[in-house]
Amino acid sequence: MTETLQLASGAKLPKVGLGFWKIDSEAVPSIVEEAIDVGYRHFDCACDYGNEEAVGRGLSASLNSGRCQREDLWVTSKLWNTYHAPEHVRPALQKTLTDLQLDELDLYLIHFPISLKYVPFEERYPPGWVFDPEQETPQMEFAPVPILETWQAMEELVDEGLIKNIGVCNFNTGLLADLLNGARIRPSVLQIERHPYLVQEKLLKYCQQQKIAVTGFSPLGALSYVPIGMAGTDDSVLSQAVVQDIAKRHGRTPAQVVLRWGVQCETAVIPKTTRRERLVENISIFDFELSDDEMAAISGLDQHRRFNDPGDFGLEAFNTFCPIYD
């Protein structure tokens, strides 16, 4: 069973969760049940993953079969970029709740600090990044919505009991500071890309000061990114000698060492896998500890190397868009 991170709101976020990006809907319900059987209680979903309805079927089957109780689960979802206008936030959440077959979410995150043109559900769901790939220079279509207005709409949904915690993803320190200036309800969680190639030391420190918990996405080091990912390359975090040596010393796999490094940095991690043996492997990290030297050696792999920047994600599609990070 996974340990938890205590949030400023008092809630307890399980330190290991299962991420659902890129899991086919057909496979999702049984993966949810298997994950619960092997101890997962934290599920990282998003409208954009196109599989929330399938996650809902898996959760509902698990609850109905008595595998777990609703209060033992932590379900996160994310508001997609096309729904930032205040009038679209509630319908977006309602759609997610309906798909997930839940009455409330444990955590709702603003997925990106990017507001895109609204696309009605009946036109396309999930709408994705809103560009026309047929165009010679396909451009994202933006919408002028100040982030604080989106946040205030989310705060109202907390007041109404539809969400327990709210937070953001892919924000840097400046964006967080700006949000904190206007927020009535402070963000409980920041979800960011984080692995040994992107340690984000300063952002983590800022979050610790502000009592915002951090969840690291792509915690194994961007293995699944196409075309810019590391899958099958000798350059992946998991094939680094530092990681492999530490893994041998502890009798663990490189993935377990990298995930353990994540939780020992006091962050939650949300690895994705579709394989039962890896579900078990990725959560079995609470019965060993890395030394300070081992932690420092893994952090020393930092290359400030980011894989998930919409500016270069899918190079052809976004070739006219500037990266949102420095």
Ligand SMILES: NC(=O)C1=CN([C@@H]2O[C@H](COP(=O)(O)OP(=O)(O)OC[C@H]3O[C@@H](n4cnc5c(N)ncnc54)[C@H](OP(=O)(O)O)[C@@H]3O)[C@@H](O)[C@H]2O)C=CC1
């Ligand atoms: N907020 C945001 O903007 C974002 C959030 N996320 C969230 O983070 C989650 C995880 O991110 P993701 O980018 O998938 O990255 P991960 O670091 O979780 O890597 C997933 C890849 O690693 C493989 N893998 C899983 N476990 C192991 C293991 N033990 N040993 C070797 N390989 C392994 C998987 O393959 P296989 O399935 O075959 O096991 C898959 O190819 C997402 O599912 C999503 O929920 C991700 C990106 C952006």
Ligand SMILES: O=C1CO[C@H](CO)[C@@H](O)[C@@H]1O
């Ligand atoms: O979370 C996710 C992973 O990254 C992708 C590209 O930025 C997003 O589209 C997706 O929602």
